[in-house]
Amino acid sequence: MLNRVRKLSLRNKIFLATAGVILLISGVIALLARGILVNSLSHELEQRGLAIAQSIAERGGGFILDQDRAGLVALLFDAAQLGERKALVAYIFIVDNEAKLLAHTFTRPFPRALLDAVGPVENQDSRPRPVVFEHDEAVDMSVPVQEGIYTLGRVHVGLRQSHMDSLVSKLRLTFLGFISLVVVIIFFIALVLSGYVVDPLAKLTRAAESISRGKLDQPLDLGGPPWNPVECPAYGDTDLPCWHLDELAPGQARRPGTCNPCKFYRHRFGDEVVQLADAFANMVWSIKLYRHRLRESEERYRPLFDANPDPFLVLDVTSRRFLDANPRAQELYGYTKRQFSGMTIDSIEPSSDQPGVRTFITEGCPGDHVLYTKATHVTREGRQIYVNIHATMANYRGKEAVIFSATDVTDLVEKDAQLIQASKMKTLGEMSAGMAHELNQPLNAIKLGSDFLRLAAQSRMELSRDRFRQVSEEISAQVDRAAGIINHLREFGRKSGPTPGAVDINTPIRGVFTIIGKQLELQNIRVDLDQGDGLPPILAHANRLEQVFFNLVSNARDAILSKASGEGEIAIRSWTEGGHVCVSVSDTGTGIAPADLRKIFEPFFTTKRAGEGMGLGLAISYGIIKDYGGDIQVGSEVGEGTTFKLSFPRARS
Amino acid sequence: MRILVIDDERPTLAMFELLLEAMGYSPVPADSGEKGLELFENDHFPIVITDIKMPGIDGMEVLSRIKSGKPDTEVIVITGHGDVELALAALNLKATDFIDKPIAQEALANALQRAEKRIRRLEACNPVTTLREMEWAKVLDIAGNLSSGIESVARELAGLAGDTPLLVTVSECSSVNGAGIAGLTGIIESHAAKGGRVAISCRPENFRRVFEASGLAEIASLHRNEEDALRALLVEKA
Numbered sequence: 068m069l070n071r072v073r074k075l076s077l078r079n080k081i082f083l084a085t086a087g088v089i090l091l092i093s094g095v096i097a098l099l100a101r102g103i104l105v106n107s108l109s110h111e112l113e114q115r116g117l118a119i120a121q122s123i124a125e126r127g128g129g130f131i132l133d134q135d136r137a138g139l140v141a142l143l144f145d146a147a148q149l150g151e152r153k154a155l156v157a158y159i160f161i162v163d164n165e166a167k168l169l170a171h172t173f174t175r176p177f178p179r180a181l182l183d184a185v186g187p188v189e190n191q192d193s194r195p196r197p198v199v200f201e202h203d204e205a206v207d208m209s210v211p212v213q214e215g216i217y218t219l220g221r222v223h224v225g226l227r228q229s230h231m232d233s234l235v236s237k238l239r240l241t242f243l244g245f246i247s248l249v250v251v252i253i254f255f256i257a258l259v260l261s262g263y264v265v266d267p268l269a270k271l272t273r274a275a276e277s278i279s280r281g282k283l284d285q286p287l288d289l290g291g292p293p294w295n296p297v298e299c300p301a302y303g304d305t306d307l308p309c310w311h312l313d314e315l316a317p318g319q320a321r322r323p324g325t326c327n328p329c330k331f332y333r334h335r336f337g338d339e340v341v342q343l344a345d346a347f348a349n350m351v352w353s354i355k356l357y358r359h360r361l362r363e364s365e366e367r368y369r370p371l372f373d374a375n376p377d378p379f380l381v382l383d384v385t386s387r388r389f390l391d392a393n394p395r396a397q398e399l400y401g402y403t404k405r406q407f408s409g410m411t412i413d414s415i416e417p418s419s420d421q422p423g424v425r426t427f428i429t430e431g432c433p434g435d436h437v438l439y440t441k442a443t444h445v446t447r448e449g450r451q452i453y454v455n456i457h458a459t460m461a462n463y464r465g466k467e468a469v470i471f472s473a474t475d476v477t478d479l480v481e482k483d484a485q486l487i488q489a490s491k492m493k494t495l496g497e498m499s500a501g502m503a504h505e506l507n508q509p510l511n512a513i514k515l516g517s518d519f520l521r522l523a524a525q526s527r528m529e530l531s532r533d534r535f536r537q538v539s540e541e542i543s544a545q546v547d548r549a550a551g552i553i554n555h556l557r558e559f560g561r562k563s564g565p566t567p568g569a570v571d572i573n574t575p576i577r578g579v580f581t582i583i584g585k586q587l588e589l590q591n592i593r594v595d596l597d598q599g600d601g602l603p604p605i606l607a608h609a610n611r612l613e614q615v616f617f618n619l620v621s622n623a624r625d626a627i628l629s630k631a632s633g634e635g636e637i638a639i640r641s642w643t644e645g646g647h648v649c650v651s652v653s654d655t656g657t658g659i660a661p662a663d664l665r666k667i668f669e670p671f672f673t674t675k676r677a678g679e680g681m682g683l684g685l686a687i688s689y690g691i692i693k694d695y696g697g698d699i700q701v702g703s704e705v706g707e708g709t710t711f712k713l714s715f716p717r718a719r720s
Numbered sequence: 721m722r723i724l725v726i727d728d729e730r731p732t733l734a735m736f737e738l739l740l741e742a743m744g745y746s747p748v749p750a751d752s753g754e755k756g757l758e759l760f761e762n763d764h765f766p767i768v769i770t771d772i773k774m775p776g777i778d779g780m781e782v783l784s785r786i787k788s789g790k791p792d793t794e795v796i797v798i799t800g801h802g803d804v805e806l807a808l809a810a811l812n813l814k815a816t817d818f819i820d821k822p823i824a825q826e827a828l829a830n831a832l833q834r835a836e837k838r839i840r841r842l843e844a845c846n847p848v849t850t851l852r853e854m855e856w857a858k859v860l861d862i863a864g865n866l867s868s869g870i871e872s873v874a875r876e877l878a879g880l881a882g883d884t885p886l887l888v889t890v891s892e893c894s895s896v897n898g899a900g901i902a903g904l905t906g907i908i909e910s911h912a913a914k915g916g917r918v919a920i921s922c923r924p925e926n927f928r929r930v931f932e933a934s935g936l937a938e939i940a941s942l943h944r945n946e947e948d949a950l951r952a953l954l955v956e957k958a
Contacts, residue, residue, distance in 0.1 A: 518823075
């Protein structure tokens, strides 16, 4: 029942509620009126009857004493026939104390039953009592006729019941008619009022529905002048802030300027319904403006996404699936947009060893922006490519997403590798002098040893077992030494693989000195090697690092040799500092002039004479160090020496 | 014969010692220039074999100090493989011979034999240079250590007619140092200036290389033995 009421329309609710209340009030009024009005009317009529009786009793005393019956009758008729009384008064009669009829107004024989009905004369009670005579009903009231202290008789006045009833019913009819009229009027008012409230609401509802279906351009019937969007400056210019829209733009302390007066902000004077309509219209305008600006900005930025020469991809953080991919990304990876939407990041970034989008998904926070260089990705054909990834975490169509660009740098990486390799080959050339010396030493010892054995065999010399063992062991040891150097060189010259591995930084440092340690010693350059114990590994290529250290050490050597004294010291130290593994290479050479210090990492910058150096060593070293996320700093005093400090992030275990 | 061997490489030194012993010499090893000079000061060594590249006092220093003290000492330097520049530098410091690394026993034996011959010649006071006449050519024989003191020969040869070919023979036991090469070059150049032809027959292989490197081979034809040289001169004449 309650539900059914709830489902009723507002109009019906107002109507039914009003009707119910009016009907209830009318019923109560009718009941009250019946009690009050009918009773007071009856009472009034009875009073009138009593008044008639009393006037007759006053005047009739003389006629009774004179026994003038004719006078008495005349009196009665006069009283009964006076004006309207004729209709009201059914009869009048007088009886004496012995209940003998003295006079009456009947024009026919007096109905005896009346005397019995009105009761004894002595009864002083003047209360009206209903009587029935000759099929007629009346209300009888009697008053005693008194002369001094004597009672002469009684006057009875009978009021016609039918007349009284007709008066009461007329009163009732009039009253009910009035009440009905009031009810009808109130019904009508309720109808009009409910219509006044409900119609705008219905209009608002229709408008809201059409807006929610996207029909924003339809004119709204909410009163007020129609809109012309061209007149709104913020509608055409999406960069212009509109206070209507951006109450306070983010990061702005002051409210942006407003159009005064705003042509679209409505505020009419009127009742709540009008204000509601205005507020609604303002809201609709706001939505309209916002949608327009959004569409404009979407239209403006979509081409940036679609026509961007860099591949762009959007990745859902929770499902790890792709949400969007621009044509360039589709071209690079070889998947269509549809195929992308069914794939996760794992399909194009299979390895989680090195930092990339997969790391960012788990570790990034909204608003973060990162750059991963030379991440390894795989295309649809299974080709491995290197990409520089710019990733940011943002909201994309209501989802938390990683938006990233993946610039293909495969060619660059290959060129870099070629350059590094070429530079390594050049380094190998520079090493050749030291290498020849290092190889000649064991070869010399081997040659001498083997010649000794041959000579001993030829001259049939007696050779002790110990001599034999000494010579053969020495030869074997020297062969191992030579083989070690050759292996080291081969390792050094080998082209590095694409992904770096965990390297103990002390290994390449020692490698440098196996090649040129002896040479430095021959050039009277002291080497102070202070390598920290148990350093954490770093992610790098051992032979590229060796190239870097070789470069630094040979530069240090050159700096020392170009000093007048030609003597000096190279100190190499390795240690950990925070999460970094650091190495310093110091020399007591000539130092670098402050003006040159800024340029030493630039390619083709050299202070050496033409033909002695290309000026690429430090530039390539810098590139290699940066590749491993490391850093190199230099400090120098002219005449005192130079120190290079390298630091690399430790490999994550 | 006692030989001082100086080399900073201990394995090489040990093998050197064994080999020299086997060859009948009595080697005394020194593992640094300093040690070698110290031993040399306190003892007599007619022959010193020293490595050139050594930390601290290197072979060149050892050579010059020995030569400044006892110039008659036969100093054989050990050079890196095919490093003629270094050999020339050593010869300029009056080294009497040089051996390439890695050291072959034959080369070592030859060098030592030559050194011994030179020592014997020196003891016998045989002249280093002798001039002799052939029927159609003049011959300059060199045996022993050719250093300075070639001026008298040069003067004598200055009067030689331009149409007489000159043959220079460098015998097995010879050693020609920087000053000797300079003197020889002067003689050959002046003869060539007169339009005379010059041939050199040089038996020690390592000195042939030195002559080539020092530019002598460009002004005179260089040969292994006397017969080849004479044939060359004859062919040119005809």
